[in-house]
Amino acid sequence: MxxxxxxxxxxxxxxxxxxxxxxxxxxxxxxxxxxxxxxxxxxxxxxNASARRLRKQRAELVAVTLPSDPGHVGPPHFLDMLSGCAEHLATAGLNLVIAPVPRGVSELEICQRFVDGRRVDAMLLVRTKRKDERVEYLQSRGIPFVTNGRTESLIPHPFIDGDGFAGFRAATLRFHAAGHRRIGHIAGPQEYYFAHVRRRGWQAAMEECGLATDLCAEGAPLEQGGYLAALELLRQPSRPTALVCATDEMAIGALRALREVDGGSQISIVGHDDLSMGAFTSPPLSTMRMTGENLGATFASLLLRAIAGEPAEDLQELHAIEFVDRDSHRRPPVAA
Amino acid sequence: MxxxxxxxxxxxxxxxxxxxxxxxxxxxxxxxxxxxxxxxxxxxxxxNASARRLRKQRAELVAVTLPSDPGHVGPPHFLDMLSGCAEHLATAGLNLVIAPVPRGVSELEICQRFVDGRRVDAMLLVRTKRKDERVEYLQSRGIPFVTNGRTESLIPHPFIDGDGFAGFRAATLRFHAAGHRRIGHIAGPQEYYFAHVRRRGWQAAMEECGLATDLCAEGAPLEQGGYLAALELLRQPSRPTALVCATDEMAIGALRALREVDGGSQISIVGHDDLSMGAFTSPPLSTMRMTGENLGATFASLLLRAIAGEPAEDLQELHAIEFVDRDSHRRPPVAA
DNA sequence: GTTGACTCCCAAAACGTTTTGGAGGATGTT
DNA sequence: AACATCCTCCAAAACGTTTTGGGAGTCAAC
CATH class of the missing domain: 1.10.260.40 (lambda repressor-like DNA-binding domains)
Structure with missing residues (x-):
């Protein structure tokens, strides 16, 4: 009033x-x-917020696109991340709007809708692809943004990511050191950067050890995708004795496949994401997770610095990945 | 440009x-x-969105407060709900902003910040309390809103909720019919409407069956809260043979308590929410869930109708709760 | 008594849209 | 010929803020 x-x-x-x-x-x-x-x-x-926004030519808003493609918007802890991010942004007077992508609409269109209508000052991108058209668009428009996950863009852009290559290489080497020789990989869709780089980490370790890299199956980054991919590997003439899975959700699907297949419980398994539910599967799921406090706040603070004009090169955070020791990776390597 | x-x-x-x-x-x-x-x-x-907003005196924005109190912003499927809601709101030109509540700030203050600054046209409220000051405030300001969960407000307001009373009563009667006589309840904080009403459902069933209602322990609506509450009930001289838990997260904590206590695996258990992880616990967790398609879209459509001026009485949806049959409620009732 | 510096305040413009209340011309009606 | 009616179009106001570019007054210094 x-x-x-x-x-x-x-x-x-x-x-x-x-x-x-x-x-x-x-x-x-x-x-x-x-x-x-x-x-x-x-x-x-x-x-009045609208009046100030008009006058100051700033929307005081940031949007994050929510990929709804595979029936699932994101990993469960994703909301915690967004919440932490929104909270940090709020201290700078920015509010976070969530922009789900309806079926049949591209993520790019959603980005454009927000950017061209000057509805937002900046964008947050998650689930980046190796070649990500959203990144190209935002770079061409000069809109500040930060991605959660890297891309193969030639022009550098701010990101925060875990070092999936090192993490998956280390996990694979760990299995090798424990005596495993047939170590399989359950991969996510390779157009996603995270899936590709995790697979490359596994592959590098296998090659270093002089092992074949054919025990690899790809699936959707969900429980069902992991289940199907695991079944595929278990049908191989010489089964893997260990499975390195691109995500925890896939690993949980793989666990289900293992339960269903005779002798599957002998197979070691590790996932990635440290889903809380991993602690309650049987066996409890060993996993990996990105190090660092409060991903959401970091994400937000990178964005604020991007808005303030810091160069992209200074806004790239690659975090180490740590192993989370539970039970599922302890199965003994069965004799060939 | x-x-x-x-x-x-x-x-x-x-x-x-x-x-x-x-x-x-x-x-x-x-x-x-x-x-x-x-x-x-x-x-x-x-x-230009800001200009139109100023001229039309509408923010084209809706906010949802995210309670971050207990270290956890909400159940895992919560993000799916928000996403569906935002998607539906977008078809009406409204965007959804998430408004996390920082430590030490009340949810009411956050509401006021958005409403008084005319940053939003309406609000979405989740995790309602029996006496909810946000509801009172919004009613006094005449701002349209919908709650996910009821309140004890004397003035009717739009809501969508599951019929926790009927659901928990039915689940308790189901245990009774299976021969259980010492049926415990693991309750959530009673200031929350959902927790209170679920407890009352259990209590009503117990009284109908002529059973004592002292096997009840309260805890935070999280894994840890369920764990502690279950331990408390298991310390009783005459242990429960079945546990009806206010939420799946609490039920999963209770499962952990059961594993740690000798003979605990004999105890039946059921939760509520149908968390996807419930399918992977051991034993797989029987649970309950609200019926109805796409909660988020329904939530959004109620809000749009509230904005359009429909009376609150026409905007109250109470959905039946259905039982989800898995394994954890099948333990036989041990002899007293 | 003029000048400059300083303090406190304000009128007006600007941001980009939507909406109000006509204006001007063509066409039809009496 | 006068009048009403459409059909197109437009100038100007309004939304509520921030910012620009001073204006008036006081005080001290020359």
């Missing part, structure tokens, strides 16, 4: 003075400033 | 005409309308 004009009128001051008093400018006397502040407080005055 | 003024100038028309042509008004000739449309398309024109 209360706007600047009414407030100014009731105080016998100009709109300008009231506005500047509330913004703490020095060209209004301390006494007046205080008087204005009290009146504003009493009237419950809050500046 | 492109705005109405530039577009109008390049077409040799007035701003008014261009604006009205794009909005499809009949007072601009079909020929002009088409010419304008093409030019707008070619220029990639999108109306």
């Amino acid at each position: 209360a706007n600047l004009k009414q407030l100014a009128h009731s105080l016998g001051l100009s709109i300008t003075t009231v506005s500047r008093a509330l913004d703490g400018y020095s060209d209004v006397s301390a006494a007046t400033r205080e008087r204005v502040r009290e009146a504003a407080e009493a009237a419950g005055y809050r500046p | 492109a705005n109405l003024k530039q577009l109008a100038h390049s077409l040799g028309l007035s701003i008014t005409t261009v604006s009205r042509a794009l909005d499809g008004y009949s007072d601009v000739s079909a020929a002009t309308r088409e010419r304008v449309r093409e030019a707008a398309e070619a220029a990639g024109y999108r109306p």
